[in-house]
Amino acid sequence: xxxxxxxxxxxxxxxxxxxxxxxxxxxxxxxxxxxxxxxxxxxxxxxxxxxxxxxxxxxxxxxxxxxxxxxxxxxxxxxxxxxxxxxxxxxxxxxxxxxxxxxxxxxxxxxxxxxxxxxxxxxxxxxxxxxxxxxxxxxxxxxxxxxxxxxxxxxxxxxxxxxx
Numbered sequence: 001x002x003x004x005x006x007x008x009x010x011x012x013x014x015x016x017x018x019x020x021x022x023x024x025x026x027x028x029x030x031x032x033x034x035x036x037x038x039x040x041x042x043x044x045x046x047x048x049x050x051x052x053x054x055x056x057x058x059x060x061x062x063x064x065x066x067x068x069x070x071x072x073x074x075x076x077x078x079x080x081x082x083x084x085x086x087x088x089x090x091x092x093x094x095x096x097x098x099x100x101x102x103x104x105x106x107x108x109x110x111x112x113x114x115x116x117x118x119x120x121x122x123x124x125x126x127x128x129x130x131x132x133x134x135x136x137x138x139x140x141x142x143x144x145x146x147x148x149x150x151x152x153x154x155x156x157x158x159x160x161x162x163x164x
Contacts, residue, residue: 002082005054006041007066008073008142009091011125017150019131019143020093022061025100025121027107037134039086039142040120050085061120063099066091073145078138086142088149095123 009020021037023029029036040061044053051070059065070087077083100118107115126134131143 002043003050004041004043004082004084005050005057006039006084006086007054007058007070007089008039008086008146009058009066009089009093010146011090011092013127016128018125019128019146020095020123020125021131021134022120023122023124025118026103026105027117029121034133035136037131038136039139041084041086051087054085054087060101062093062123063097064093071149073142073149076138076141084139086139088146093123095125098123
């Protein structure tokens with residue numbers, strides 16, 4: 001069974017919070033938008049911790065080492081059978097500084113020519129409602145879990161202060 005780990009980065013905004021998503025590079029995804037975006041993630045082996053893999057994959061795909069405490073968002077099983085574990089991280093990322101690693105494929109198919117493409121060709125911040133439209137359907141529950149995490153954190157603050 002293949003496993004991936006990733007980080008769902010978010011930041012506070014006046015209108016709620018913003019979600020950082022990435023668009024996959026390469027010719028297959030070139031013209032796709034809605035339902036094509038993802039959290040920065042990648043595969044890892046049994047001997048690697050999911051949290052360490054999530055940080056490594058974020059660094060490889062974004063060109064930036066994520067710092068801060070990761071909050072578990074759980075695991076999802078994709079239609080392909082792959083399992084994805086995600087972590088939420090409140091943070092900041094300048095999308096213009098994106099520096100993704102590259103991959104090679106034969107392109108065009110059966111041409112015998114290998115071409116290199118960035119694993120991620122774009123990164124953007126989206127409001128939660130727009131992120132729900134952009135993200136691949138199999139990862140959408142991570143957005144719901146992030147929202148639940150925020151609601152629970154707000155309740156804890158209210159409980160601790162006694163104020164609404």
